[in-house]
Amino acid sequence: MINTAAMTTKKTKFITKLKNVPELTADEQSILADVTDKFEFRANDYYLSLIDWTDLNDPIRKLIIPNPCELDDWGSLDPSGEKNYTIMPGLEHKYQSTALLLVSNVCGGICRYCFRKRVFIHKQDEMLSNLEAAIDYLRHHPEISNVLLTGGDPLMLSTNKLQNIIEPLLHIDHIKIIRLGTKIPAFNPYRIIEDHKLIELMSSVGSAGKQLYTIVHFNHANELTDPACQALRLIHKTGSVLANQSPIIRGINDNPQNLADLFNKLSFFGVPPYYVFQCRPVLGNKGYVVPIEEAYQTFEQAKAQCSGLAKRARYAMSHETGKIEIVGLTQKHVYFKYHRAALDADNGKFMVFNRNPDAYWLDDYDQPIEQFPLENFQNSEAVL
């Protein structure tokens, strides 16, 4: 069993009770008690200090402070069907070359729109409990070249525990890339700044002939503080490639200017935007999701304000069947393309649907009016 005892640092203090957020009035705390009974609250003093409490619409406030909208009975706990790709608790294998290890059931804070709330609700069932068995699985699957450590947040583990997970991966020849999926540089950059051993561990991946990718999760430019950028620079120095992924979230980054500011500022610190996700229809997320066609337009308008380096992201939906990119809109139609597919036959498949401005997920559309599998391109005389 992996112990996920949360890492603390001398510069941050975890806060898990709203009564310890003095900026919230007693009335607000009482209204929000029902929400935190259902979906837990977690933050820290550093992250809360980024909030402008005079602004009820502050994006960081929206991201971390519970909201009564979460009680709307909408969405499901596993909209991407992760259970269908779960080999054993905490090991998912959906795409041929990539396996996920859910190594932690804790994050530096809890994003209110979290796509994996089930990890915090069913704490022990969802996370990796048998590291040896997972390593054995990876060893016997030579098609796996990428292993993503996620959760929860892998950087919530102590560096020693993280090392115990990374070390055996370095000895498996066919694993070439280790990815860390983390929001710690946003939630608590001091976790990185203050832990030299963590930096050494990250550097050791490259020394062992593997490539480390740190996939960070900044949602708004206000999270890119000086300490956060210092943490990013330290990660760069380890030889890790950095990239950012973020959903488009109502009230946080759902206008083109905010999104462009995020993309541009990330690019200034050497962090290309990687995926911009359609916010998943997760239980409690109704107040945070933006319909697909609106989000697509926001994404395109934001990109119009960015340099080429700052607009490398794909706008995609982590659907049960694969990562589906939303590639275009006309007055009548919306166009999707599989970027990654669980089934080989779906790879590269292009699909055209009649528009539905109220659609939040692929399943909200009627049947495609046209679809074109990749093999048709390969067989087409028109494509030379």
Ligand code: SF4
């Ligand atoms: S960092 Fe990711 S897993 Fe953690 S609370 Fe936020 S969305 Fe959920």
